[in-house]
Structures are given as structure tokens and as C-alpha cells.
Amino acid sequence: MLEVKDVSKVVDNKAILKGINMKVYEDAITVILGPTGSGKTTLLRIIAGVEEPTSGRIFLDGKDITDLAPKDRNVAIVFQEYCLYPHLTAYENIASPLRAAKIGEKEIDERVKRVAATLGITDILGKLPRETSGGQRQRIAIARALVKDAKVCMLDEPLTNLDYKIRETMREEIREIFKRTKGKIIIYSTPDPLDALLLADYTCVMRNGVIEQMGKNKEVYNKPKNLFVAKYYSYPPMNVIIGQIEKLNGKAMLKTPWFKMSIEGWSGPLNKDVAVGFRCEQLEIVPAGSKVDMKLPSDKLKVATVHRIGTEHLIQLWTADKNILYALTPGDVRLEVNETVDVLFHIDKLWLFDKETEEFLGRIYEGSAIHD
Amino acid sequence: MVEQPRGIRNLFKVENIAKALKALYLIFYTTFMLFPIIWMVSGAFKTDAEIFSKTPTIIPVRPTLSNFLPPKMPTAMWRWLTNSLIVSVSSASICSLIGLFGGYAFSRARIKKFKVFLNLLMIAYIFPPAFLIVGFTRLVNFFGLLDNLVGVILVYVCLQGPYNIYLIYSYMAAIPRELDDAAEIDGWSKTHVLFRLILPLSLPVIVTAFMWTFMMTWNELIYALVLLNSPSNLTMNVGLSSLQAGDISPYGVMFAGATVYASIPVVLFMFLQKYYILGLTRGGVRTA
């Protein structure tokens, strides 16, 4: 287990990391999810040992490695820019850590060829980095990290520099490669929530140098601690509308411009403005001509944009108060910008957050508050 | 109205006048640039009679190789040539070495104090070397290195060093520091990073810095003139100027020596070009 204890990093009076505490377990992929500038890369570099924390310690399997040189830390890292040695062939790049450890030539050859086979780059071993494509360079970088067989293997935004077409396949491959390793601590940093959704066993959401939430993947997804995590760790983004919780006839009532519902067993605050979140799958666009189910809250909204995602369309809709809501439609449904459509709100699952503090207040499932 | 033939109309078109002017200027310019050189080289093959004749010609009427051979060419000249070679190669090598270390440290260390020294380097580069000549000669005298090639080499290193460091530094600054990090994580020591990673990637600038220092010291006169005395210790420049004897100097011999002297840097550059190009084709720092 890798433990980061109270790590802070201050540069030129700017705090890049503030009191980071995290435990990372082996035989799992831990995804650090955060927007650019949240400190992910700095954290990875500190763990690797190429950057110095202003305060805090790092422990690997109980041993304090903060004062150890990178080569003594048993870590490997794949940089965002790959950082391959331009004047060495792919083979030499991959062999580099083994040569530094003064391992014998025969063993080096064996290990390099083995790792190259895993990543499918055996045929380009003799080439220089500039003679290879972006995807190939990344594989070489990953091979270089894997060949060390280090306990901790970190990938810093591995998909960011790839063509979007290759991203999907590469993500799958990375999952395959790392799911097959045993006993390793794998840390993967990314600004893309989709990576976390598809790859993570554990998710750690960071913002502005602070960990907003960390835990098992499903937990962070279903029980976001605050509005930022809920909105960010969601693909497509979560829909958020503003409402109020009031007390009516001794019962808690949730009021929004579109619906009113009573909440059974609400133990949270009353008479508050709340932000109500629900997933975009819960916003249904009714095909023209069909009958609108009168039991569900509905509205007519104008289409703002239409994006194709895979086989579906992501639709952005304007609300009356210029808010954006997201909905998904199947690929064969064609919608035009500025078209007005009927939407249904499937409000069986709701997340409630304090509008001011953005803190998580509670989950509502079919009218009842859920207590975890 | 009679139609004028195309040719004459074209003659007066603005573009063609411009072209003609340009051609004229280039003829003038090239002549101006090359004439003295041609004069000198042809002078190397002239007899004294021709050099001092009242009707000089560009191509020697009776070309001769006598200027290149003894007895006309003083035996000391080969000595001078060797001395110049020793001085220039040594200065350039030492400067490049200092530049390698300094450039590496300046480009990698994120130490604030270093910025001050970087500015000092720039100022040292701009400052005209002649203003330091009194100081340096007294210093060299103090260390007992007058009339000694070592003294000259040391002074040249002090004069050219700053530029070398700055030049190599600016080039190395473009090599991403993350490469160093990757090497560190791989387990390489800092010395290894310098010599096996940064140096190969910096070959073009190191060759450039070497050639620059070499040329600067190859053409230098005033320091060598006051620092060196005995005929066998002189560098070529000083030696040639020692041959000067008022109006009637042995120009033929001087030009012959000069022709040989001028060809050495060319040979050197052709030899070093291999490393320069090697560094360029490898490097393309933007490939990782």
C-alpha cells in the first residue's frame, strides 16, 4: 500500500497541493480525476521523487520513502509527454532502467522483448522515437515503465496527447495490460471522467490541490460528497436544477420549477435552497407525435446543441432561466438546433446539495430519503 | 502608330530596370567583397618584383611557388602555425567543456541566484575585450606566464568562456527537463544524465561553440602580441605582423602563409560538420 501523508507543495507563495492524504492499494487501478491545474501531475511527481514536497511524507508498504532517490523508490511513471530519449532506439529506451540497474545483457534482452510483446511493439524496437507514431511512442513509454517491474506504476494523463480516435482502443488496452499485472499499485491521472468511469477500481477526485473525495469507484459516483464531484465525475455531465426544501404539514417538501414532491424520512435541513441533481439518462426527450406520460413532470425546452457520442446524441437544452440541461437520444433521432421538444423528468433518483455550500445533503429514491 | 518591338518595351519596364539595377549592384558588391581576397591569394604566387611593380596584375605574370618554400618562407612560420593551432584548439576545448557544465547547471537548476550570473555572462559577452588588456597582461605577468602559450590560452578562455556558457545554455534550455526526470527515475546518476543524455542532444551547439571560440582565437592579435615574445612562441598572427617591415614587407611570403592559415579552419569545420549534423538529426528535441 502506498500512503501519502499530509503532503503539501507551495511554489512562489502559491499552494499547488494542500494537505494531501491518501491510501492507494495494490491490485487495483486508482484513478486520480481532476481538471487541469488541480495538482495531479505534481502529486505524481512527488510520489516518483523528482519533485520535493514542501511538507509531508510518503510511505510504501510501511517504509518511509520520502528521503529516497527515485531509483530506490520502486516506482515507475509514464509521463504525459512520454519523455522518450530522442537519440536512443525504442529498444534502448525500454532497456534504460535495466541498464541503469546494471542488469546482465541476456536478462535485459529477455525482459525487453517480453514487455514489447505485451504491448505489441516488437516490430518497432529498432526505430528511433521520431520515426514512430504518437500511439507507438506511448506504448514504448509504457513498456519502459513496465519493464522495471516496479511496485508502483503511475500514468500521467496517458490519453491526453493521443488522437481521439485512438483513445478508446488505448484505454481498453491499458485496462487489459494492467488488469493482468499482480501486486502492483497502479495510479492513473486524468481530467476525463470517462477514464475513471471505465477503468477505476478506486477514484480520487481532486480540485485546486485538494482531494474532494476518494473511495471505491461506485461509491464516489453514487454518493458524491459535493456538487463539484457530482457534476465532474459524471459522463455526460449531471443535470442540476435549483429548488427549495420546505416544511409543509409536518412533511419535507421538495419544490422545483417543474415538480413538487414530498420526501419521506428527510432528516436534513428544512427551508433551504437546494441544488437538485439527476443524471442525463433521467431526462427523456419525447419523440414528436408520441403521447406524453402525464404522470411525470414535463416541459417544452429548446435545443441548444446536438453532439454525436458514439451511437447516441448528447443534446443540450435551454431552460427558461438560461440553464443548460443534458439529455441523450438514440442515434436515429434527428433534432435541430432551436427546435422545441417535449422532455420528461424521470425523478426517481435525485441528489440534493446545499445551494450555498454545495455540500451533499442526501439522496432521494422514489420519494424517500436514503440513509447510508 | 508603329508598334514597338517587344524587346524595347520590356527594356523600360520597371521590373526589368529593377532587375538590371540589382544585377549591377551585385556585380559591384561581389567584386568589392572578393577582390581583396583574390588579390591576396594571387599575391602568394607572385615574385617580389611583381608585387612591387608599378603595373600590378591580378593573375601573376610569372607565377611562382617560391613563397611557400624555404628560403623565402621562414621556418619559424610552421612553428607559428602549430602554436596557433595549439592555442585555438585548447581554448576552444576548455571553453566548450566549461560551457557544457555551466550550460547544464544553468538550464536545469531552478536556483534563483543563478539568474544573476546569467546576466553577468551576457554583459561579459558584450564588453569589448580590449578594455581588459591592461588587467590581463598584469595578471599574466604576476603568474609568471608571460611569453608562454599557456598564459595566452588562459586569457582566451576567460574572454570567450562567458559566450560559450551562454550559447550552450540557451540551447540546453530547450531540452525538456522532464527528460532528466525520466532518466533519474530510470536510475541514472546525474553525471550519466549529463554525458549520456544532454551531451549527445547538444552536439550541434557544442560544435558551434567550439568553432566560434576557435575562430575568435584564430583571428586574435592584440592579446597575443603583448603576451608573447620569443619568435618560437608566437602565434601565426603575431608572427606575420612581426614580418612587417614598413613599406617593404615580404608580402608574398605573408600571403602564402596566410593562405595556408586560412585553410585550416575550413578543414576543421569539414571534419566537425559530421558531428554537427549527427546532433541535428538525432536531436529534434521535440520528438519525445
Next chain:
Amino acid sequence: MTSIFKRKHLFYYLAIIPSLVIIGLFISPLILTFYYAFTDIRGNITLGTLNSVIADPVFSASYMRVIIYFILNILIKFLLATGAALCLRHPFKGRRILSALNFAPYAFPMIPLYFDWFLMYHPSWGVIPYMIRSLGLTPPNFLTDPNLAMYFVCIAHAWAATPLWTMIMTCGITSVPEEAYESAKIDGATPTRMFFKITIPYIKKYLLMNALLSCIWVTGEVTSVWLMTRGGPGTSSHILASYAYLQLYTGYYNKAAAMLTLGIPLVVFLMFLLSRVLAMED
């Protein structure tokens, strides 16, 4: 600071030691020069050396002359080089060879070339007077006329550096983007107007920077004067540094130091101008 980073810093500090030594060794002669300027031959601290230098009419004349020298130097280089850069700008057959050939004066070692120019200027057997005479004109006394000597030395010196300036001007001119010219052509501007209204403003900072650098270096010029005239006839072609050099050469290093010390304000002034130019916006 943790130990690994201390060690990293140590390595950098070690690597920088030679550079610091060099910088130190660059500064100490400067301090020594000041010392010698304020002492006399016997080593007593006095203002006498400085006074005698200031009172020396040859010195003040040399000081004036070096300013004329570097201005003339720049003008010659600039004019010749601009012409060459403009003419060589657009590709034509043989352009590469021509450019390469024209680089020769800069590539050839200067010292023998100064002797070459001395020979070419010589009233009796110089080829330049010869060519002028064959045109039926009377050639001036290039290096033997006290009023003219310095100028012809300057011409020879500028000649050597012109190829470098052609390169500088070519770089500058080609750095102006095409679009600037295109819109001007549509407006019907002539090439001359385009040059002055577009090219020059664009590269003003670059040009001024290079010009000032050149001036700074030329204030320390000795070689050309020393080899071609030794400052003569008499002392009429001495420029600041060459006169100081004469003192040093003849053993009067205090006087030499004093002259150089008095020349430093000029250098500092030019460096100050340079810093202003560098601070100009692009």
C-alpha cells in the same frame, strides 16, 4: 530540504563552479585596470596619471575619432549589407554560390587581410591607386594623408564585417511577414516606400540591437589601426583603444589603464542604450 534534493543541488553547484571562476576572472582585470589608472609608475596612488591623460591632446582626438569610426563603420556595413540583402532576397540561378562566395571576407583571417589592404592602398605599388590613375584621376593618399588615414582603415575594417551584416539584414528582412507587403501592394505602394514604411519599422528593434552591439565592439578596436598605420601618420589615425594599446606596448601600462578607464563610460553609455532598445516592444 530532503537529502536527495540537497544532493541534486550540490551537483548543480559543482557544475557551475568553472563558470563562476570564469566570471570572476573576467571581472578582476577590470578592477586591476582601475587600480592602475589611479596609480603611477612607482605604485603610488595618485590622480596624476589620469590628469596627464586627460590633458593629452592626442588622447582627446582619439576619443573623438573612435566615435566617428564606429558611426562610419556601421553606415558602411549597413548600406552595403542592405543592398546585398535586398538583391539576394529572391531566388535566382547561382544565388547560393554567390552568397557563399560573398561570405569570404568574414571567413578569412583578418590579420593578413589588413596587410593585403595596406598593400592595395600603397601609393607606389598599390593596385587601387593604380586603377584610379589608369582612369586618369589622381588617387588620394590613402593611408599617408593624416586627414584621410583613419577613414580608409575604417573602410577596410567595415569590409571585413559586411558579410556578417548581410546575413543579419537578410534574417531581418525575411522575418517580415508577407501579408504586410501584400496589403501595401494592393494599396499601390512602390518598393521603396514599402521598404521604409514596412520593413524598417518591423525590424527596427533588431537592427538597433545589432548596430549597438557592433558599436560597442568597435570602441575596443585596435587591430585594424595597429596593422595598417600604427596610428599614423603621426598620431592621426589613433582611435581610443589603439592609443591605449600603444601605451601598453611601450610599457606605460598606467597610462594605458587610465585611457581605458576613461573610455569605459562610453562603453557603459552604449550598453545603456542597448538595454533601452532591448526593452522596446517588438
